[in-house]
Amino acid sequence: MAKRYPIEPIVSDVLIRPAELAALRSSTVRGTFFVQTWGCQMNEEDSEQMGLYMRQIGFEPAASLREAHVVLLNTCSVRKKPEDKAFSLLGELAPIKAGRPDMVLGVCGCMAQLRADEIRRRAPHVDFVVGTAQIAQIPGLVEEALQRRRFAKRLHLPERKGAVVTDLPVRHVGRKTKLKAFVPIQYGCDKFCTFCIVPTTRGRERSRPTEDIVEEVAKLAAQGTREVTLLGQTVNSYGKNLAEGRVPFSRLLWRLAEVEGLERIRYTSPYPRDFRADLIEAIRDCPKVMEHVHLPLQSGDDDMLRSMRRLYTREGFLSIVDELRRTVPGIGITTDIIVGFPGETQEQFEATLEVVERVRFDGAFMFIYSPRPGTPAAELPQLTYEVKNARLQQLAELQNRVSVEINQTYVDREMEVLVEGPSPKNPTMLQGFSREFKMVHFPGDASLVGMTVIVRAIEARLWGLIAQPVVSPTRRSL
Numbered sequence: 395m396a397k398r399y400p401i402e403p404i405v406s407d408v409l410i411r412p413a414e415l416a417a418l419r420s421s422t423v424r425g426t427f428f429v430q431t432w433g434c435q436m437n438e439e440d441s442e443q444m445g446l447y448m449r450q451i452g453f454e455p456a457a458s459l460r461e462a463h464v465v466l467l468n469t470c471s472v473r474k475k476p477e478d479k480a481f482s483l484l485g486e487l488a489p490i491k492a493g494r495p496d497m498v499l500g501v502c503g504c505m506a507q508l509r510a511d512e513i514r515r516r517a518p519h520v521d522f523v524v525g526t527a528q529i530a531q532i533p534g535l536v537e538e539a540l541q542r543r544r545f546a547k548r549l550h551l552p553e554r555k556g557a558v559v560t561d562l563p564v565r566h567v568g569r570k571t572k573l574k575a576f577v578p579i580q581y582g583c584d585k586f587c588t589f590c591i592v593p594t595t596r597g598r599e600r601s602r603p604t605e606d607i608v609e610e611v612a613k614l615a616a617q618g619t620r621e622v623t624l625l626g627q628t629v630n631s632y633g634k635n636l637a638e639g640r641v642p643f644s645r646l647l648w649r650l651a652e653v654e655g656l657e658r659i660r661y662t663s664p665y666p667r668d669f670r671a672d673l674i675e676a677i678r679d680c681p682k683v684m685e686h687v688h689l690p691l692q693s694g695d696d697d698m699l700r701s702m703r704r705l706y707t708r709e710g711f712l713s714i715v716d717e718l719r720r721t722v723p724g725i726g727i728t729t730d731i732i733v734g735f736p737g738e739t740q741e742q743f744e745a746t747l748e749v750v751e752r753v754r755f756d757g758a759f760m761f762i763y764s765p766r767p768g769t770p771a772a773e774l775p776q777l778t779y780e781v782k783n784a785r786l787q788q789l790a791e792l793q794n795r796v797s798v799e800i801n802q803t804y805v806d807r808e809m810e811v812l813v814e815g816p817s818p819k820n821p822t823m824l825q826g827f828s829r830e831f832k833m834v835h836f837p838g839d840a841s842l843v844g845m846t847v848i849v850r851a852i853e854a855r856l857w858g859l860i861a862q863p864v865v866s867p868t869r870r871s872l
């Protein structure tokens with residue numbers, strides 16, 4: 395069977411990790427969707443799965459592609475003809491989408507897997523491109539495209555620029571279960587990585603006042619939310635320039651842990667240089683802070699890191715990982731990696747592979763570098779797509795092997811899982827995430843949704859673990 399690799403979705407400034415949105419649910423009809431399919435039976439099956447996901451987040455099938463609110467093109471790369479057809483349809487959809495700004499357009503399937511950069515270049519009106527192994531991310535990407543559009547509208551108002559939006563409406567991840575919610579705590583970024591447009595589009599770093607965040611989380615918890623994910627471009631540099639004085643991120647975590655009814659706190663994404671001892675101690679000592687860190691590496695080579703203007707070194711990154719593992723044994727660590735950054739030599743790419751081997755990340759979002767107009771790196775001489783793609787394949791092969799090996803070490807171990815709902819593929823199985831951010835499937839009925847259960851892992855997969863429940867649920871959501 396062909397290997398399946400994660401590829402980069404078009405959205406670069408991801409506010410919401412797609413993996414965390416697997417349990418999106420909606421009981422109200424929010425619009426319509428249409429999946430256009432080319433290719434083999436596998437694609438037909440994948441399209442059916444996409445339809446199920448779309449229904450779960452409140453979209454009904456549309457009578458035709460042109461009137462759908464969400465259009466998904468499930469592409470095929472076996473021959474040139476279906477590829478040409480897909481590009482031709484993308485061309486036809488450009489003026490339609492221009493006249494319907496609320497339309498969301500995603501490209502999935504084999505062509506998306508192999509030619510993401512080209513799709514991005516030839517069809518900039520596409521909202522996201524997602525590979526064959528990433529179908530479960532589609533609800534999250536659709537949601538993200540809709541949210542980003544709403545935020546963009548707000549943030550583009552001149553009087554908002556530089557402002558911190560407070561008193562945000564409560565936004566649940568799962569509208570039905572209210573189990574998990576995202577809470578922005580910081581906007582903009584001061585880091586100016588040479589590949590990233592965020593500091594230009596979202597302005598300089600601003601933090602929300604602590605009590606404003608606490609109030610929002612308390613409201614969420616009172617409505618039944620058990621887990622919050624704190625969002626910021628460099629979330630752990632939270633707390634500078636606040637009227638109340640500097641508030642370290644760790645202090646915010648401890649403060650939020652006092653919120654009654656809240657069980658779990660996650661955050662994304664921390665910046666390596668700003669990862670300090672007090673945060674590591676909070677992960678160790680605060681039971682509500684989950685034992686998982688998503689720590690973006692980007693490259694394992696110091697010259698590349700300098701060229702990206704990442705403000706840490708390979709050794710600095712490795713020492714944070716060592717300290718995390720020493721202080722919090724068993725912690726889950728995931729990362730982001732860019733391959734094919736301008737000027738990256740084979741040796742420098744191999745330095746990244748070495749770090750991946752050494753750290754053994756639980757998982758990674760692996761991206762092919764693609765120039766963003768308006769960023770310094772876009773002006774540099776670019777590597778060819780073939781080189782970048784070959785490196786992505788090599789890296790993904792290594793990371794996938796490591797992920798499976800790590801998941802295998804969980805077999806026979808007990809894990810605490812917050813039950814989010816039935817698995818979309820098999821309704822007799824429930825799914826949820828462990829404290830270490832492992833996706834876990836186990837047999838059970840819907841009455842367990844919203845509860846925290848202890849399970850024992852019995853089988854490892856690339857995506858997570860299959861388990862059996864061993865202890866009765868400890869809590870029920872409101």
Ligand code: SF4
Pocket residue numbers: 583584585586587590591592593627628665
């Ligand atoms: S840290 Fe770098 S990559 Fe992240 S938002 Fe800031 S500039 Fe962009």
